[in-house]
Amino acid sequence: MYPIMNRQAVLAVAPVGRLHVDHVKTISAAISARAADEVLVRVIYAQIASGTRAIMTHTTPFPMTIIGQPVFAAVVGEVIDGPAVGPAPGTMVTGFGGWAEYVLIPLAGVRPVSVETPLHHHVGVLGHNGLAAYFGMLSVSEAKTDETVVVSAAAGGVGHIAGQLARIAGARVIGITGSAAKNRVLEDELGFSATINRRSPTFASELQATCRDGVDVYFDNVGNPLLDKILPLMADHGRVVCCGAVASYDGVDDNVKIPGPHGIPQLIINKALRMQGILTSDFVRKWNHALEQLAAWTRDGVLIPVTKIWDGLDNAPQALVSMLAGDNLGQVVVQVGSEPS
Numbered sequence: 001m002y003p004i005m006n007r008q009a010v011l012a013v014a015p016v017g018r019l020h021v022d023h024v025k026t027i028s029a030a031i032s033a034r035a036a037d038e039v040l041v042r043v044i045y046a047q048i049a050s051g052t053r054a055i056m057t058h059t060t061p062f063p064m065t066i067i068g069q070p071v072f073a074a075v076v077g078e079v080i081d082g083p084a085v086g087p088a089p090g091t092m093v094t095g096f097g098g099w100a101e102y103v104l105i106p107l108a109g110v111r112p113v114s115v116e117t118p119l120h121h122h123v124g125v126l127g128h129n130g131l132a133a134y135f136g137m138l139s140v141s142e143a144k145t146d147e148t149v150v151v152s153a154a155a156g157g158v159g160h161i162a163g164q165l166a167r168i169a170g171a172r173v174i175g176i177t178g179s180a181a182k183n184r185v186l187e188d189e190l191g192f193s194a195t196i197n198r199r200s201p202t203f204a205s206e207l208q209a210t211c212r213d214g215v216d217v218y219f220d221n222v223g224n225p226l227l228d229k230i231l232p233l234m235a236d237h238g239r240v241v242c243c244g245a246v247a248s249y250d251g252v253d254d255n256v257k258i259p260g261p262h263g264i265p266q267l268i269i270n271k272a273l274r275m276q277g278i279l280t281s282d283f284v285r286k287w288n289h290a291l292e293q294l295a296a297w298t299r300d301g302v303l304i305p306v307t308k309i310w311d312g313l314d315n316a317p318q319a320l321v322s323m324l325a326g327d328n329l330g331q332v333v334v335q336v337g338s339e340p341s
């Protein structure tokens with residue numbers, strides 16, 4: 001039956017300072033009429049991404065979340081209705097929608113997905129975060145056997161996949177996180193060679209000791225202040241992959257300029273470093289191949305995706321607040337609707 005009302009978690013007010021659950025409110029509103037080229041999707045899982053906080057107030061390559069509109073997010077769910085040339089009702093698809101029970105997505109932005117993997121993987125390892133890790137680590141960084149690769153926010157949605165891909169490429173992987181418990185999982189279960197707690201009072205000396213022979217690749221999810229500490233440790237011809245800048249998303253006013261790393265360009269020149277941003281949209285033609293490889297590695301147990309699932313749309317704001325505070329391991333998703341039986 002065609003739904004009439006739609007529960008949605010909408011941005012109530014643009015956050016100033018740190019995100020609080022009251023910045024988002026849950027409302028019920030009538031579903032807008034579907035345009036001819038739109039697909040109506042019943043959302044089963046919505047992604048919780050640290051970038052979700054950025055697009056509430058900061059300029060990024062993604063559309064900003066508008067006050068009164070569902071918080072913008074990748075979703076996976078079931079087609080309810082759409083143009084005859086599109087996926088049939090009942091097909092599982094992914095695309096960018098929002099925190100809501102139902103979303104309308106332009107047909108061009110909808111991608112049918114396999115139901116042979118856990119459905120939530122399509123907003124995690126087989127979604128935007130998996131693609132960022134894949135292209136950032138395997139295309140941009142060109143990490144090689146026996147090289148030293150450092151990953152920041154290494155236990156997060158992107159980081160825990162990026163680190164494992166470096167391990168698959170044969171590199172020695174060092175993860176930086178904010179907790180000893182996360183570090184144990186990275187070393188004991190996900191094959192990281194070493195880890196460092198960024199909150200440790202001896203962080204700088206531990207970093208230096210662990211990267212004694214220089215860092216060949218730094219996969220940066222955080223931006224300053226970690227970038228400032230790692231740049232001087234880069235090896236000659238090292239590569240810095242700029243994937244994200246989570247340290248500047250929450251509690252930082254977009255109008256306030258965050259100080260950038262020191263020593264540029266001299267450090268870049270002295271060591272012939274390469275520093276490059278990664279945007280998954282630059283690799284659209286290679287997405288299918290990447291997703292097949294990520295799915296195969298996951299199926300074979302070489303790559304181990306970790307997911308934290310929050311239950312219910314009402315918990316989406318708390319899930320994001322917790323993630324920004326570092327209280328997450330692996331990909332965070334919220335289950336909005338039930339999986340088909």
Ligand SMILES: NC(=O)c1ccc[n+]([C@@H]2O[C@H](COP(=O)([O-])OP(=O)(O)OC[C@H]3O[C@@H](n4cnc5c(N)ncnc54)[C@H](OP(=O)(O)O)[C@@H]3O)[C@@H](O)[C@H]2O)c1
Nearest residue numbers: 049050132153156157158177178221244245246247280326
């Ligand atoms: N370029 C692209 O195409 C692309 C695509 C997807 C995501 N991204 C980027 O990838 C990064 C990771 O995204 P995600 O969704 O997977 O988030 P996430 O890593 O799962 O969660 C964010 C983590 O960042 C760490 N963190 C938070 N504040 C910090 C601070 N002030 N300093 C240092 N670390 C801090 C925390 O981990 P610890 O406490 O353990 O350090 C937290 O758990 C983000 O920067 C995002 O924008 C980029």
